[in-house]
Amino acid sequence: MFANNNKQTKVVPKGPFKLPSDFSRTPTYCEVCFWKCAGWIYKNDKGEVQKIIGNDDDPNSNGRFCPRGTGGVGMYYDEDRLKTPLIRVTDKYGNQTFEKASWEEALGLISKRLQKVIDVHGSECIALFTHGSGGKYFGNLVKSLGSHNIAAPSYAQCRGPREVGFIATFGDGLSSPEPTDIRDTRCLVLIGSHIGENMHNGQVQEMSEAIDKGATIITVDPRFSTAASKSKFWLPIKPATDMALLLAWMNVIIEEDLYDRKYVEKYTYGFGQLKAHVKSMTPEWAYGITTIKPDVIRATAREMAHASPAVIVHPGRHVTWYGDDTQRLRAVAMLNALLGSWGRRGGFYIPDKAKVPGVPHPPYAKPTRTWRDAMKGKYELADLALANGVCDATIPDASLGCSIKAWIVNGTNLVTTLPETEKTIAAIKSLEFIAVIDTMPMEITGYADVVLPECTYIERYDSLRVTQHREPTITLRMPAVEPKYDSKPAWWMAKQLANKMGKGDYFPFDSIEEELDWQLKEVGSSLEEMQRIGVKNLKRPYDDLYFKDDEDIEFNTNTGKIELYSTSLEEYGFDPMPKYTAHPEPPEGYYRLIYGRAPMHTFSRTANNPNLTDLMHENVVWVNPKVAKEWGFVNNQEIYLQNQDGAIATFPIKIRVTERIRWDSVYMVHGFGHANRKLSRAYGKGASDSELITKVMMDPIMGGTGMRGNFVTFLTSKPVKEEAKS
């Protein structure tokens, strides 16, 4: 069963394992977004992939995929996919190009170059950026080599502040999928979260169920979002003032004695301090800041209290806005605590997760340095690595012992995912080596020394999905067909590299089928069973989905209580209770850049998917009719966007004149304006918001990159750079 460390191992399963061709439908879980819905891939009678349908036993999807998941087949059929390994070469004219390479050449080169970095600079000088399932295997490789610099932009560029804010309050983060009990809620409060445009599948489904049951929805958004249109109360807040509203809501709930007294007395710490803290933060005070009328603030606070504890002040997901995000999410957590919704039906349930043993391997060597050393004591409360921190630790700095010298990038298009593109490119330029593993020729591949083509999730096994939910489940992804072109799965690539670098012990199984079968047998299933059912519910051992009445609970905080007054933040020198800070406002002629999601796209990775571009092929910029009139703009007119620092988006974008956006802001969907011509459907379609995010408001608590402090103006034509020739 165990491979010889130094020998190449076979990919073809042996013995009892069936091949993809033995099935007309195969189980999978979706890789288009992080929700990872479980489904079935169906093939036609020729054995070709036709459609993907949800698995009825999956709690994440309940048998219904979202448009991106349904259109996931397009990732497999996309003819622009990476097809072979590529190696950067310099031709005889001095131009750099990519040359096709064999797997042996490409993997050989990567292992040689990584080894050189290890020998010269130390193994700590290797970093991995990852997003998606392959991260587990490349993470194992990087850790086996002796580095812990492993980061995903989904943390510091997205949900990190939320985790830190909730941990500081309840002693627990939210993780994914968030344990929001929307199906049984009586009041759902969305503050900058646009469910229905973000297709977080289970939440979209449960919001619909809540609408059927007559739940009240309160939406706070400067844009008339889809969710706002389904709401009893829409609060068209002035952007960047959410904190004032949250504090005023707490003021009303405390002053009018609307909080869950029994819950607050039994479970929380610091109520007295909070009461004194928000005393002056009245709805009248907040009105001047937020533009939301005091009677609306009071009415919505009462509505929440009326539904308590079946109320959810939704934590959102992409929360890196203004740099005080951890504190804003603290305020969200505290409001939930006052309403007694944490651990209660219709509020937040207590999730459960299957316990599946990891693959046995030798212990990882403890690195002497990590990216944190480059932070010089900042952001210690970050519970995961900061992608921007690893990027910063790459830029050479004489005061540091060593900067990072080699990157492995898997499934994340760093040049558009990280803000401050120029800084990312500067970091890449200072590297000695960069390898990129992706399914598509994303922009980041252009910076690589070696590009490895990963096969899509439709063509590969991956680690089991073990995600939290109301019931603990495990889910299998297996290939429906053999990989197209000369692409390979992450597991295979990472194992080959480990073998070449003398770390084969960390990948002890010959094939991933054997690895999965071993893991599954440890939890009473088998690969054969999972191939038949796809999703297995391991059943919750105890009846503990919610707190019991009067149950004694020890929270994982310093005081063992839900901390309204945060002792951990105080300990690190931060405000123990959130304060409102005014953020910069757009200068004359500029508008706040708000970006978000469309239901049929995700990140920047779907913009070339043939099925999804059919639904939406470009983004547009939403402009209020008053603003359009002032500028003399009409619908569909193409303009260029320029930000406060003079950055201009490479491609023009069409204007959508709509009442659905405030006059002081513009809105665009993220993930468009691709600049790589190899993405034939996405190239030049719409504009990239990332190019316009040059100002980052850092969260001092955990290092999140606040990105909503950028302002744009319109150019009717792109300025041409003056060139003088003589």
Added chain:
Amino acid sequence: MRYAMAIDTKKCVGCSDCVVACQTENLVPHGYARDWIVEVTDGTYPQLELEYRSERCNHCDNAPCVRCCPTGASFISEGGIVKVEHDKCIGCGACITACPYDARFVHPEGYVDKCTFCDHRLEQGQDPACVAVCPTKCLYFGDMDDPNSEVSLVVKKRKFKTLIPEAGTEPQLYFLI
């Protein structure tokens, strides 16, 4: 038997899942669609209303597309489903002009194509692909002749509208408002 669909505009989020599910189920070529989303915004900021409608062929009782078809390719099938017999269709496009809902298109292979309520799935006891996939469950499908079917009950219970009723086509899509 009278097949009909009710679309709950209060729940629809306009995500287009119905569109892509139809495309992969029925092998609709890229660039064409048998169903689509309409978004209507009304009012002035911040007094606004928004309606999403998942639209497709209305499978009319009095179908102008069937009446005008010169070859008999357009016909009303079992349960009132309006269909096109591909072999008989000459692609003249008279039905496309006659349809007030713009529900038909010329398939690249030369015949006129449209929604079939996924009758191949109905035969297997399954809902149409759009109904089965919808994450908001805003689509109700069934037999209007059966007073206890889900679609009959929801149309009885809720306020609804049909599209372009003045055309006299007796459409069988009911938009719950």
